Amino acid sequence: MSRHTLASLASELGVSRQTISNVLNAPHKVKPATRERVQAAIAAAGYRPSAAARQLRTQRSMNFGMRLFPATDGINGAILDRFLHALTEAAQSAGYRLTLFCADSDEEEVRQYEQLLDVAGLDGFILTSSRPDDVRTHWLGERGTPFAVFGRPWDAAGHSAPADHPWVDVDGAAGTEEAVRMLLTQGHSRIGFLGWHTGSPVGADRRQGWERAMTAAGHGQDLHVLGVEAEDTVAGGASGAALLASRGATAMVCSSDSLALGAMEKLREAQPGAFLSGQPAGPAGRAAIVGFDDTPVAAALGLSSVAQPVEEAARHIIGLLTHELAGKAAAARSGAGAPPARQLLLAPRVVERIPLPLASPGPS
């Protein structure tokens, strides 16, 4: 497919490239006779100013970059996929696209930023998985590159840290707190917590919600016995659940659906029907295991789970970026809408489900 370029068209018409550019972008600068001649030639040639030419003019690629993390666990990973979908949709509604890249480390991610800014001219970045003393946010902040983070800033001790950059996060502790309250309402009091053994701030946050709710309900005395940590896998959940059950837990809140699924499988194995139905304390048919992230597997198996509003988080992140870019492009213009909150902590909610067993009689 041959394509007319600015240069080929200019040489054909015997005018400068600047003249053609003016006809397209500042027609008042061009003499009417020339303007008409160029416009006719443009129409005849089917010439369209290329993306690159438009980018040169606007200094905008209309494109945000995001690192794609390897899918380590397709169960928990489902939430980042939902986030990616929502992000792509929200960006597209605002006229932006999403460019994906890979990196093996945060330092490599920063090198990718540099390349993507220089070579692809990206307009900004979306970061996931914030961590203490984040080299990525430092680098972007110093360069003045627009970015927004899914995840609040943490300090080295794993506590929420103040930071000026835009971020959105989900209040994990509020989610596990609500899960405990649901189980208390069902009649449970020995409610265990099954968390990650990684020591991540996100995991610690989820555990704190359980501690808070248990203490508030007057069940704070056995927290050291009823809180266990395991590898964040189905197998880890199975062994953690066995330990918790041996310590008298009648219900448990888990840091992930992988853990909850392992717990469910284990306890179904050990006491078919009993534990899962919220027995002995809960009403029949209620799940006494609560996972985290409300993954498709949880939905499919009837596992209660804490749901993160990732779609809302994605829309807010795109809102933050487009607001900042609009501000840069038209700093002098007034009357823009109210700016989106630069830091936003969203509340999750507990989705309560009745687990399979499937009610119909088994096959003969």
Add this chain to the structure above:
Amino acid sequence: MSRHTLASLASELGVSRQTISNVLNAPHKVKPATRERVQAAIAAAGYRPSAAARQLRTQRSMNFGMRLFPATDGINGAILDRFLHALTEAAQSAGYRLTLFCADSDEEEVRQYEQLLDVAGLDGFILTSSRPDDVRTHWLGERGTPFAVFGRPWDAAGHSAPADHPWVDVDGAAGTEEAVRMLLTQGHSRIGFLGWHTGSPVGADRRQGWERAMTAAGHGQDLHVLGVEAEDTVAGGASGAALLASRGATAMVCSSDSLALGAMEKLREAQPGAFLSGQPAGPAGRAAIVGFDDTPVAAALGLSSVAQPVEEAARHIIGLLTHELAGKAAAARSGAGAPPARQLLLAPRVVERIPLPLASPGPS
């Protein structure tokens, strides 16, 4: 952050933009004295030719586009996520990025192609989920836009159709055939097939492999009884498995891991341990249910499954695109490596697993 442009630098130095461009791209065309003056100014200003300027020169965005389908089912969806990761990595190794977009229909996908070609100057597209009489491949083919499809072309009757465009696919029928052979080896003969009720060519292909292997083994007489269709969900798998078990199936091959997971849950409910262990015909501890796609859920629960080599498919697709683009850029150049196969059908393999029950004793 202020940024020197070609124009601002040219006006500062009192030379034309073309001169600066020549210094950067064709220095032999510029008088030594001017060249040195411009080079010094470039170094002092920290001017870097922008991505857009480079694109104008190369007519390349170094970017491929792909439609992101909504995650309808996080269990089966895991395979497209693996594909996306592998694609991003392979593209990056070849110097390309991946741009994602959304569309509600194939027609909308075509409109997105048009925009992405005009506005973002993308170099090519990756298509997933090929279908009979595909409007997308027609459109791209007519425009001469480079593209490659994950999925072979189908005719209206749902059979493999000849087509000249580049594609990669996985031989689903070969996968279900191998799954049947594995179950035959374990001693099963009444092996059921649990498929989708959608009538998709991909689903029909997977069913054909089962039919072929059963017929070859002399068990072709009951295919109409032992092949059932269900909604592609865990619940659909549960009801389909109940039906198959009532018809005397002792093992089953499923079109997806969602179906297989439902079958596993259902049969564990009905006859704990028995069916799953490959009883009565199979050796103890062997799974008599085989899923498709080898998702993380299958791995976590010890479900056997047919694994698609999606990483290999992704690398081949990027190889096809980059080869075509290199060919376009340097058609006259000779000595390029052997071209990658324009059409490639990859063989899947069956991953055999022993299902949980977790071996350790249950909690007290």
